[in-house]
Amino acid sequence: MRILRTVFWGLLVAFCTAGADRITVTLLATTDLHGNIYPYDYFTAAPANRGLAKIATLVEQVRRENPNVLLIDCGDTIQGTPLESVYQHFISTGRFPLGLKPSGALAADPMMLAMNRLGYEAMVVGNHEFNFGLKNLERARADARFPWISANIVVEPGAGVKPFDPYIVKSVAGAKVAVIGITTPSIPSWEKPENYRGLRFLPGVQAVRAAVDQLRRRERPDLIIAAVHAGLGEGRENMVTAVAKRVAGIQAIVYGHSHQREPGRRVGVVLLVQPQHWGASLARLDFELERRGVAWQVVDCRSRLLAVGKETPADAAILELARPYHDLAERYLTAPVAEAPVALDAALGRFEDNALVDAIHAVQLHYAKADVSFTALFNTGVRISAGPVSVRQIAALYPYDNELYAIEGNGRMVKEALENAARYFLSCRDPACSAGPLINRAVMGYNYDMAQGVEYEIDLTQPPGRRIRNLRFRGRPLEPNQKLRIAINNYRAAGSGGYGMFKNARILWRSGEDLRNLVVAYFIERGRLPDRPDGNWRIVPAGALKTLAAEAGRAQ
Structure with a gap:
């Protein structure tokens, strides 16, 4: 019956548009879903306005309004929430964490199941698709009933990975619509080599230009859209602005990666749109086309973001599809790990030494057998x-x-890494640091690393690059040539976040397992979290801490 209804509506749309001189083609897009299906925050166990189940309701509303719809995703899909990570752990190792067993068979990647159900036409390959290795990537890709596209990933012969389609071409209400996929080419800077072995990543502008030329020769589309897993900018990692400026023939770019939101801006004639990450909004781009002889011409395009709200109902079928994965994730998350001897709070953990950050350092120093550890505080709400x-x-x-x-x-x-981290702060306006702002909003909090194994002060009366003072190792001033074994994550080892000093360092050891699992294993064994920080670093002058605390309170 469903197939008959689909055929009926398809014939009706074809009949109604066959003689039309003007049509509207709607592109719907998500990005950086990161395993979010349920409208739920797994880390706080609270409802949240996000996820594919609610996005499904918005998609259906648009489809009822206009059947000429294409639905795509801009990447970073199969990594993120415990709903995905527990399943990916199974695909990697053949077992579930903590010896858990699912209540029933888990047929496929949960995100691919939900996206199949929603009728996605394509998904751009994101950098986080590589986090678990090529075996996991190919397994999820095989579960999808739509292509994973990327015009700038070159698959070398013998790589063991199928080549990615550079684009899709769809006929929508008689118009030919092309969507080109682009992946941020900086993946080799973040991932270990075996996670992308046999793959090369071309610059985004070069790949889009080549794809547009090929489309014009082979397909002659009426509308060309670029779907890019990269942010605004003109560099290698984030090149959306450069694509808009330098590649002719594109009407719009829908993009992701940077976890920002953009309802619509123009660079020249090109419309740029970014939906909110985690399925918190759905991008809608409406293109008006007029028939000009045998072809169609775009005469107008406009965009907006459809926000997921508290009142947006979650699609029951999507929830039911993901329920076995959700239930297994919840069983994993509620398992006891250790005891906290006192209440612990991460709220000020970027401004003063904190026991919860020290807990991460303890894990890293232990498993890496390191002298010094670097980590950010990723979640100040813990x-x-x-x-x-x-x-x-x-x-x-x-x-x-x-x-x-x-x-x-x-x-x-x-020393260089700590100076880079200290860019998270602005210099004080007065010697006492009595007035803000002191937080540099241009530097993301996850790029502000703190160190353990050394003692130091961050002097905010000084300019960037000259803020680290009294840097000591084992009670003595740290000499520049002092050899050290340093514990960092794989992203830092690749130089991300301005930590280029780590990029070419010799890698002595890799965990082969994600840090979250190491943290869990460490405290299961020890049974106790630290009750206080060791106070190995501080911000000076003392008045800066009060100013920063007040500023952070206003931002929350």
Whole structure:
């Protein structure tokens, strides 16, 4: 019956548009879904206005309004929430974490199941698709009933990975619509080589230009859209602005990667749109086309973001499809890990040494057998009451699937890394640091690393690059040539976030397992979180801490 209805509506649309001189083609797009299906925050166990189940309701509303719809995703899909990471752990290792067993068979990747149900036409390959290795990537890709596209990923012969289609071409109400996929080419800077072996990543502008030329020769589309897993900019990692400026023939770019939102801006004649990450909004781009002889011409395009709200109902069929994965994730998250001797709070953990950050350092120093450890505080909202601590609380502290590396470094490298981290702050306006702002909003909090194994001060009366003082190692001033074994995550080892000093360091050891699992294993074995920080670093002058605390409170 469903097939008959689909055929009926398809014939009706074809009949109604066959003689039309003007049509509207609607592109709907999501990006950076990161395993979000349920409208639920797994790290706080609270409802959240996000996820594919609610996006499904918005998609259906648009389709009822206009049947001439294409639905795509801009990548970073199969990594993120515990709903995905628990399943990916099984695909990688053949077993579920903590010895858990699902209540029934898990047929396929949960995100692919939900996206198949929603009728996605294509998905751009994102950088986080590579986090679990090529076996996991290909397994999820095989589960999709739509192509994963990327015009700038070149698959070498013998790579063991099928080539990616550079684009899709669809006939919509008689008009030919092309969507080109582009992946940020910086993946080799973040991933270990075996996770992208046999693949090359071309610059985005070069690949889009080549794809447009090929489309014009072979397909002659009426409308060309670029779907890009990269942010605004004109560099290698984020090149959306450069594509808009330098490649002719594109009407619009829908993009992701940077976890920002953009309802619509123009660079020249090109419309740029970015939906909110985690399925918090759906991008809608409406293109008006007029028939000009045998072809169609775009005469207008406009965009907006359809926000997922509290009142947006979740699609029951999508929820039911994902329920076995959700239930397994919840069983994992509620498992007890350790005890907290006192209440712990991460709210000020970027401004003063904190026991929860020290907990991550303890794990990294232990497994990497390191002298010095670097980590960011990824979630300042973590609150742990005294008493039993669950996996959920640990996972909230380290929500990413990063691996732990030990690299060969020295004192100069540590000093440079700390100066880079200190860019998170602005210089004080007065000697007492009595007035803000002191937080540099141009530097993301996840790029502000703190160190353990050394002692130091961050002097905010000084300009960037000259803020780290009294840097000591084992009670003595840290010499630039002092050899050190340094614990960092794989993203830092690749130089991300301005940490170029780590990029070419010799890698001495890799965990082969994500850091979150290492944190869980470490505290299962020890049974107790730290009750206080060791105070190995501080911000000066003392008045800066009060100013920063007030500023952070206003931002929350």
